[in-house]
């Protein structure tokens with residue numbers, strides 16, 4: 001049974017205190033009892049957990065509207081593009097892709113934008129356009145999609161992974177600074193979950209050491225930090241429009257930046273080395289976005305900001321509802337974070353508040369209540385086989401000294417990242433699910449609180 005309690009608790013009475021009062025039974029709740037609280041609280045004391053045969057909180061399947069987002073405007077535009085026979089940007093001076101580039105740059109306040117076939121391609125384009133290559137090092141996060149690392153590897157540079165801030169899951173700037181050496185050329189912060197990394201510190205470190213910054217904003221379209229859009233703070237920023245992302249076309253990506261000459265180099269690189277003027281100038285793969293991708297994206301941009309705002313509203317609601325609850329602590333935001341893209345909404349799980357049971361048990365109990373949450377990235381990328389693979393390649397052995405390779409391996413001790421992957425992180429996918437109704441957000445909270453209130457039952461779950 002869900003009991004909603006009115007929002008009249010005295011300001012100085014914290015929810016944590018209130019919850020502990022509930023759990024010690026000093027407040028007897030019933031459907032008719034009105035207990036003064038701030039925020040809304042849902043009590044399920046003495047309910048049987050669904051994982052042990054009780055009634056689930058939710059039976060309606062995945063939270064939120066169906067995904068990816070599709071509307072009539074997008075469908076009509078796709079039909080039009082198909083019928084037009086203009087399927088590549090080079091067939092038109094006013095292509096869908098070039099219109100998308102202008103519109104996206106305008107919406108996030110970037111100077112210039114170049115479309116690509118994926119976020120990975122966008123990142124690779126930046127690495128190549130900045131002239132980062134064999135023998136160079138790029139500092140980045142181990143807690144990310146392989147596309148981040150791949151963009152560095154395809155230029156035969158060395159991705160140097162540093163440990164994370166345990167509470168934000170973002171690069172720890174102190175660790176970044178420790179890893180700068182004479183071969184470091186750039187920092188590639190990843191705005192994980194679509195929330196801003198600590199850009200103030202990262203930009204300061206980059207300035208101090210003369211490094212470039214490529215923002216991996218693949219999860220962070222429209223997010224804002226200290227008055228700027230994420231992706232527009234560093235030298236270059238990259239976005240992914242892969243199917244699970246907030247703005248999606250299956251596979252797609254974009255580079256943004258304010259330096260016109262550098263952005264022209266990005267265009268040339270992704271255009272297999274040929275400039276806009278048709279001169280074959282440099283090394284570059286063919287990473288062009290197609291007109292079909294451009295059409296889908298251009299025609300979903302009109303409502304994309306509204307959906308972004310809705311995700312923020314729901315994320316803020318969830319945060320406020322579990323305020324001061326010590327069992328699940330929301331992803332830390334750095335000062336100056338104005339909004340996030342919430343590719344995932346994430347919490348740190350503290351098992352000591354759930355009768356000591358491991359996160360896996362909590363996840364199973366949540367799934368049984370009908371609310372699907374997960375642990376997101378299973379392994380930090382420092383634990384994946386590519387590390388040994390590249391270090392065994394003759395090219396890496398030739399480019400990096402034996403001492404550097406030895407140190408590189410020994411520096412892959414990243415305990416915070418391991419802890420986040422193995423023990424603490426709980427997240428649910430935001431692109432679609434954070435567009436759910438308030439009632440659905442309440443069900444997420446209700447499932448958490450039901451498990452918390454009945455945590456003594458968790459020991460029975462194997």
Ligand SMILES: Cc1ncc(COP(=O)(O)O)c(C=O)c1O
Pocket residue numbers: 118119120121144145147148190191192216218219239240241242251252253
């Ligand atoms: C943080 C991050 N970086 C890079 C990528 C790579 O983007 P794409 O899948 O579009 O190549 C992704 C996509 O999942 C991502 O989430």
